[in-house]
Amino acid sequence: MSDPGSLAVAAILLVPLAAAALLAALPDDRTTAWLNVAASFIAFCAALALLATRPAPGHFLIVDDLNIVFIVLTTFVAFTTSVFSRSYIGHELETERLTPMYLRFYHAMYQTLMFAMNLALLANNLGLMWVAVELATLTTVLMVGIYRTEAALEAAWKYFLLGSVGIALALFGTILVYLAARAVVGEGLDAMAWSVLVRKAAGFDPALLNLAFLFLLLGYGTKVGLVPLHAWLPDAHAEGPTPISAVLSGLLLNVALFAILRFKSVMSANPGALAPGPLMVSLGLASVVFAAFMLYRRQDIKRLFAYSSIEHMGIITFAFGMGGPLANFAGLLHMVLHSLTKSAIFFCVGHIAQVKGTQRMPDIRGLTVSHPVLGWGLVLGVVAIAGLPPLGLFMTEFLIVTSTFARQPVLAIVLGLSLLVALGALLARLNSLAFGEPLGKSEPSRASFVPVGAHFALVLVAGIWLPPALVAWFQYVARLLS
């Protein structure tokens, strides 16, 4: 444990855990919010340290070229969300939607969620990753229900039932993968380690792997929010506290997708197994088409962006399903940019819902007039998420559609049309939200704009100029995946 890489890994896991215990014990609400920020910042710094030095893979933990992208992204968004959360919960305490007791619970759960997600990403063991994803599910269930309104309880219950069924299916798939590996690798921890599985996968029984992948795709796919397993997602996003919507959309969906990608690389290493691509392409495309049309009839602003998350997770799954260096590169970049953009949108939406006192879109109008910074922030966010130039998501969507066009023109046309349908829905909504005469009550906002600004700056820069080092890094990871 003495080399710097191991220390960084230990910090990424132990700092959130220690912070969770501390935050559960401390009563004061001003310092705890800062403590939450500080713990998230330390974890982010530790993740950056992993870029320079990484430890040798062990039985339980591993840092490799794929998961380091996810770890840096997760810890960064967790840090900015904790900054946003500080100003968000200040308002919730004043309006007494949350009591100090619930706030302690909220902060402890926030850090436990960070621990669970980092553990799932760092795990070198199928079972350990499964336990971590389960822990992440349970903490988010508790946080979705934290307001204890009827709608929040229903959302939490629905999320709990669908999430646990998904998790159960994923465990069955994990057991089947172990059985397939045991015949080749032998009993014990090696038969559940990623680093071993990918190397030895060529000798596994293909029939067993196929069945396992079906269970894993359905199980973890529920957590990604792929249609038709998405029913929990809009409710959970709409009823929970907004910082949780931001980490759900920006991070937890990615973690589940990461699990699918790990298993996909095991499948691809086996020549006799079913190609995982077409399954992922069809689920991804179904999600994009469905979500694009569902965007039209939303009344609730958080629900609107939850459906947009389903759409974008569909695009990313589609891209990884198509495979090949170009589509994988675009999928990976799209995932990073979507996390940044969507969490920034939720930061804006959280403050908007607070100043307006409602999440119903017909009651919100003329934001650019009444709250210029929030309003224009939302405009920028929607322009980015709808995939308009010059922001980063335009480039990645363009790459995905064009690279698909060369191989499967029909799929590319369906995907392109759905993106246009979604664009129409988002712009129509944006028009009534941001422009026109201000409507409804408007309290002054005391938002912190640093997280929003930081995310949008990154997305804008990515759309105009990508640093060559980053491009080389992502291209390398994309080649590893294909």
Place this chain on the structure above:
Amino acid sequence: MIDRLALDIAHLCAGGLVLVSFMLLYQDRLTGLINTFALHALVVSFSVAWQAYIQQAPQLYITAAIALGVKAVIIPLALHRIIVRLGIHRSIEPVVSIGQTMLAGIGLVALAVMVMLPVTAQAGTLAREDLAFALSVILLGLLMMISRRNAVSQVIGFMSIENGLILAATGAKGMPLVVEISVAFSILIALIVIGIFLFRIRERFETVDIHLLHQHRGEQP
């Protein structure tokens, strides 16, 4: 080598679990449902203990003890207290009739056997049948979760799925972390389900009928 009798007893336990899963399907009173679930947990606990004995894997005795202590005793007792306090210990209504549910259940077991037996041909006799039985228990649990409206019966359906998963995990000889996984499952699920959800749902609605919850969907204009 595992001798013939040991294998037969293992299969008897796994088959018994499928049978108890069917019994769960047709219980139309909550009290009976909870008692049948206690039997389910008892069978799974014995099955795991037997696997621990024939595989000479002492750590599996911990899993068996957890199944026995938590799921066969503590959770049923707690659920009994909850339903008495809520005054809902009379009856439950299945969404589809019992006959149709049972037929669907038989179809699911046939499906599980047809899917699992061919693909696990190389996995060894013990794992083969165990996995087919385990998948049957999981599918029957899913059927129960979708055919019931009551929160208590949905939770019991979920816990029977969990029992099926533990059967599968112990049948896969030498699988690491089985104890940890079963601990994570049991403690967290028990904690959440009993401690918080039933308490909160009752506090808000004075009922645990999920059907009523659907009136509160956020989509209505």
